[in-house]
Amino acid sequence: MNGTVTVDSTVGNDTLFLVTWTAQQPQMFVSDPRGKIYDTFSVDANSKMAYLKIPNTAKTLTLTVTSRASNPNVTPITLDCKMNKDTSTFPSPMVVYAEVRQGSLPIVGANVTALIESADGTTETLELLDNGAGADAFKNDGVYSRYFRSYKTNGRYS
Numbered sequence: 001m002n003g004t005v006t007v008d009s010t011v012g013n014d015t016l017f018l019v020t021w022t023a024q025q026p027q028m029f030v031s032d033p034r035g036k037i038y039d040t041f042s043v044d045a046n047s048k049m050a051y052l053k054i055p056n057t058a059k060t061l062t063l064t065v066t067s068r069a070s071n072p073n074v075t076p077i078t079l080d081c082k083m084n085k086d087t088s089t090f091p092s093p094m095v096v097y098a099e100v101r102q103g104s105l106p107i108v109g110a111n112v113t114a115l116i117e118s119a120d121g122t123t124e125t126l127e128l129l130d131n132g133a134g135a136d137a138f139k140n141d142g143v144y145s146r147y148f149r150s151y152k153t154n155g156r157y158s
Contacts, residue, residue: 014054014055014117016051016054016117016123016158018051018115019049019052020050021048021049025043025050028050028052039052040052051123055121075102077100077101077107079098080099081097081098081099081114082097083095083096084097089154090151090153090154093148093149094147094148095145095146095147095148096114096126096135096145096147096148097128097144098112098128098144098145100112100142106140106142107142108130108141108142110130110144111127112144113125113127113128114126114146116150116158117158118150126150128144128146129146130145134146134147135147
């Protein structure tokens with residue numbers, strides 16, 4: 001699997017790449033436009049995910065990612081993630097959302113976990129819920145959410 005992701009010059013501070021898998025851990029690396037290889041992923045084999053942090057400001061770079069449907073007759077599952085606002089003032093909580101769908105149908109009963117990198121570089125893990133309580137408006141609609149309260153100062157959280 002390979003493909004391209006563009007990080008333009010307006011973003012790129014403390015960039016984080018997250019890779020997940022279902023069967024066996026893939027071989028992973030990221031290369032920048034100059035050909036420098038980044039392959040020091042932090043791996044959590046039990047959760048079947050790994051992440052790579054590029055500290056400070058990553059220059060404009062491109063990550064290439066491609067994938068094909070395992071069965072052309074099956075609609076792929078998609079994930080759309082966002083927060084309720086770009087910035088927040090401490091200690092007001094932010095809401096993390098992840099919408100999981102297969103075509104136009106919601107995926108219910110999924111295990112959805114958000115990794116949030118804090119302003120000081122630490123990573124917080126947040127289990128998102130689709131239970132109609134707390135930050136989640138409607139139960140079993142495929143939109144998983146949760147309040148993010150684990151920040152201590154103003155700053156960038158992604």
